[in-house]
Amino acid sequence: MKITVIESVLKANDAVARTNRRRMDEAKLLAVNIMSAPGSGKTALLEKTIPAFDGHLRSAVLVGDLQTTRDAERLARLTAQTTQINTGQGCHLSAAQVAQGLDSLDLAQIDLLFIENVGNMVCPAGVDLGEHVRxxxxxxxxxxxxxxxxxxxxxxxxxxxxTKVDLLNVLDFDRGRVRDDLSRINTRAPLIELSAKTGQGMDDWLGWLAGRRAERIETAV
Ligand SMILES: Nc1nc2c(ncn2[C@@H]2O[C@H](COP(=O)(O)OP(=O)(O)O)[C@@H](O)[C@H]2O)c(=O)[nH]1
Ligand SMILES: [Mg+2]
Known part of the structure; x- marks a missing residue:
């Protein structure tokens, strides 16, 4: 008996993601896929990150939400180029949606492309968008x-x-437990503690990002 297994959806997504990556490589921009649960501070982080690079690196945003343009309205004040992608029922952005988003942007005018994914802790992680960093x-x-x-x-x-480390003094939260759990699943990625509200840790985050952007330029040359 021959059983046919169809894995075409993710394969098709990966093919589009490769095209996205090639387009973004050619534009020499760094594409940053930002993922988390709803409300954990993605947009607030961008509201502090984008102005910090003003006059130095040009930022643009693709922002995914099921409905509304609320995040795009918050971020369009800070960037020359922001596009909202409404996914309807979709719990994550797809490479095809990002491809459409890229069509709406002038890539030659972008150094940092932030992709704020749909708020969700499960779905976005398995889907390649063509980003350079996650x-x-x-x-x-x-x-x-x-x-x-x-x-x-x-x-x-x-x-x-x-994020929101300014709330550590009012909530029971064990940072050691987070570090311990991370030591079992991801020892490669740095953990940066920050607060968009107080600015704590922002320099570490901005430095990390600027470093990745510099690496990208070196490999693109
Ligand atoms: N106390 C505190 N609140 C924050 C911080 N960052 C974001 N928030 C709040 O958390 C809520 C959700 O933030 P938002 O950026 O919209 O989250 P997103 O859904 O991940 O984009 C808002 O009420 C923000 O004001 C932070 O560093 N400290
Ligand atoms: Mg948001």
Whole structure:
């Protein structure tokens, strides 16, 4: 008996992701896929990150949400180019949606392309968009057990941001537990503790990002 297994959906996605990566390589921009649960501070992080590079690196944003243009409205004030992608029922961005997003942007005018994925701790992690780096956020109010519970989000991340650390003094949150869980699944990615509200840790994050951008330029030459 011959059993046919169809894996075409993810394979088709990966083919589009490769094309996206090639387009973004040619434009010499760094594409950053930002993933986390809803409300963990992705947009707030970008609201502080983008102005910090003003006059130095040109930022653009593709932002994914099921509905509304609320995040795009927050970020369009800070960038020359922001596009909202509404996924409808979709719990993650796809490479095809990002390809459409790229069509809406002037890639030659971008140094840093931030892709704010749909808020979700499970779906986005398995889907290649053609990005160069993956950022996973965990916010303090979500609880210190989430790395162990949702390893697929944190395993492939190139950097992990523990956000809202200004709330550590009002919530029971064990940072040691997060580091311990990460030591079992991802020893490669640095863990940066930060607060978009107070600015704590922002320099470490901005430095990490600038470093990845510099590497990208070197490999593109
Ligand atoms: N206390 C505190 N609140 C934050 C911080 N970053 C974001 N928030 C709040 O968390 C909520 C969700 O933030 P948002 O950036 O929209 O999260 P997103 O859904 O991941 O994009 C908002 O009410 C923000 O003001 C932070 O560093 N500290
Ligand atoms: Mg958001």
């Amino acid at each position: 950022v996973a956020l965990l916010s303090v109010p979500e609880g210190d057990d989430k790395v162990a519970k949702y390893p697929t989000l944190f395993q492939p991340a190139d950097v992990i941001l523990l």
